[in-house]
Amino acid sequence: MSPGDVRSKLARLLAGRLGETAGASDVRARLRARGAAARAEPPADLVPECAGSVLARRTVFDADSSHGAWRLAEALGADSCASALLTRDPALAGVDLEKALFLDTETSGLSGGAGTWVFLVGLGSFEASGSGSSKFVVWQGFLAEPAAERALLAVVAEKIASATAVVSFFGKSFDRHRLEDKMRLHGIAPPFAGRPHLDLYHPLRRLYRPRLGDGFDDARLRTLERELCGVVRHDDLPGALAPAAWFDFLHGRPHELEGVFRHNRDDVLSLVTLAAHLARTLVETRAGGGALEGPAAPRARALARAWLEARDPRESLAWFERARERSGGALPEPWARLSERARRRAERASAP
Numbered sequence: 001m002s003p004g005d006v007r008s009k010l011a012r013l014l015a016g017r018l019g020e021t022a023g024a025s026d027v028r029a030r031l032r033a034r035g036a037a038a039r040a041e042p043p044a045d046l047v048p049e050c051a052g053s054v055l056a057r058r059t060v061f062d063a064d065s066s067h068g069a070w071r072l073a074e075a076l077g078a079d080s081c082a083s084a085l086l087t088r089d090p091a092l093a094g095v096d097l098e099k100a101l102f103l104d105t106e107t108s109g110l111s112g113g114a115g116t117w118v119f120l121v122g123l124g125s126f127e128a129s130g131s132g133s134s135k136f137v138v139w140q141g142f143l144a145e146p147a148a149e150r151a152l153l154a155v156v157a158e159k160i161a162s163a164t165a166v167v168s169f170f171g172k173s174f175d176r177h178r179l180e181d182k183m184r185l186h187g188i189a190p191p192f193a194g195r196p197h198l199d200l201y202h203p204l205r206r207l208y209r210p211r212l213g214d215g216f217d218d219a220r221l222r223t224l225e226r227e228l229c230g231v232v233r234h235d236d237l238p239g240a241l242a243p244a245a246w247f248d249f250l251h252g253r254p255h256e257l258e259g260v261f262r263h264n265r266d267d268v269l270s271l272v273t274l275a276a277h278l279a280r281t282l283v284e285t286r287a288g289g290g291a292l293e294g295p296a297a298p299r300a301r302a303l304a305r306a307w308l309e310a311r312d313p314r315e316s317l318a319w320f321e322r323a324r325e326r327s328g329g330a331l332p333e334p335w336a337r338l339s340e341r342a343r344r345r346a347e348r349a350s351a352p
Contacts, residue, residue, distance in 0.1 A: 038254035043261055046142060053151035056141045059265060063126065063134040067266075069230030070273040072136045074287050076126065078279030085306050086203035086278075091196045092165075097275055098126045098134070100198070101163035104267040105175045106260055108243045118178050119143040119246045120260060121156050124268040125163070138268050140261060145250075150186040157183055161191035165198060167271050169221050172199040200274050204228075207281065207302045208294055215298040225270040228277045228294050237263050297326035301335050308338060313345035 046055040063073040075097040084093035102124035108117040121141045129135045139159070141152050156179065160166060168175055176197070180190040205219035208228075216223055225231040237245070237259030248255035277292070281299060284292045304319035320339040324331050331339055 038248075038256050039258070040252065040254045042144065042249070043142065043257045046144075050151055050155060053148055054141060054155050055144050055148075056139055056155075057261065059138045059140075061136045061138070061269075063136055065136070067229065067231060067269040067273050068225065069293075070276060072269070072272050073134065075272050075276040075279070076134060078276055079282065080279065082278055082281045083198050083203060083275075085282075085310060086206055086302070087198070088306075088309065089196075092198055095165045095196050095198060097167070097272075097279070099163065100165040100167050100275075101125050101160060102268050102271040102275075103160070103166055103168045103171055103175055104264055104271065105178060106239070106242045106246075106264050107178050108246060110174075116178060116181070117143060117146065117149070117246075118153075118182060120242075120264055121152070121179075122264040122268045123156070123159055124272065136269075136272065138265050140264060142261075143246075149182065150188070153179070153183050153186055153188055157188050157191045160195070163195070165196040166192065167198045167200065167275050169267070169271060169274070170199065170201040172197055172202075198275065200271065200278060203278055204274065206306070207278075207299050209298075215295055221267065221270060224274060229270065229273040230293070231266075231270055231273070233266060235259075236266070239263060297323055300326055301331075304335075304342070305338055308342050308345075313342045313349060316342040317346055 043057070045057050047057070048054070049056050061072060063076065064071050066072075078097050080093055080095040080097075083095060084090055102122075104122045105118050106120035106122075108119060109115070119142065122138060123141070124136060124138045126134050127137050141156060143149060143152050166176075176192050180192065183190045201219065201221075204224050208224070209215045209219045216227060222233070237256055241256070242260045242263065245256040245260050249257050276287075277294075280286060280292050281303065284296070284299070286292060300319050300323035304316045304323055307313075307316035307319060317339070320331065320335070320342060323335065324339075330336075
């Protein structure tokens with residue numbers, strides 16, 4: 001049996017194990033309906049690393065490059081107090097985004113364990129250039145064949161371990177566990193424990209989806225990056241189609257892995273701008289002085305509640321007052337009750 005036959009047989013085995021074969025025709029019909037140009041060649045610009053056992057792509061951006069309406073450099077020097085406040089995680093208070101690692105993965109399925117393959121890992125970080133200015137580098141490690149899984153995971157673990165913090169979107173619930181599952185399977189020590197991890201999903205959802213009708217309809221990455229950072233993706237390959245693209249590649253069929261790489265890269269860039277937005281929520285202004293995007297009334301209410309939970313009733317009252325002004329002079333329930341609770345606590349704290 002030729003190496004190509006072995007790879008094709010393994011791909012069929014993996015696809016069947018993950019339930020991909022049952023819906024393969026539907027997925028490929030959706031790919032054809034997009035009208036995208038599939039190709040049979042491997043993704044371009046992949047460079048061998050670790051004696052050729054790992055393939056990766058490096059894309060370098062100037063720190064002043066724009067992603068949507070924000071510059072990547074707006075994350076530099078960002079204040080991490082809002083992250084710690086809204087996640088109730090004191091470990092995030094000292095996170096420096098300039099030294100953090102921005103993480104996003106593409107996997108062959110949503111379940112965990114040995115049957116799910118992490119076939120693309122995007123890691124972004126700021127680096128100093130020779131001129132002294134900063135650049136942002138997106139490193140994308142690609143699993144070109146299942147036999148290279150351990151080597152890829154070892155490189156990823158080393159890169160995460162060298163970072164001071166990790167930034168992701170829903171990564172605490174998904175990306176981290178998919179990586180940890182496979183790392184343990186290969187005897188690689190997972191690098192996440194004890195390292196601050198800012199999962200942007202939770203604080204941004206808390207700020208802008210209060211379920212009272214004046215926030216966003218959902219807290220998906222696509223919604224938040226569009227509404228908060230002005231990111232509009234053109235011809236984006238939906239993440240749900242990424243597994244089919246990888247399986248097509250393993251089979252030697254025309255595939256859309258370039259679309260997967262682009263989707264993953266844009267996810268990493270959105271992590272940077274969303275983290276910069278989150279860092280500006282306590283001052284509600286952009287670095288250049290402009291107003292911060294996003295619904296202002298829900299944001300004020302969420303910050304008021306966060307300060308109340310942090311046992312700072314005076315700061316909570318100040319944000320409730322802003323929320324009241326932005327809501328036309330009255331707070332909806334249950335926020336009015338929370339505001340009253342903050343008032344009573346502030347009075348007790350001021351009593352002699």
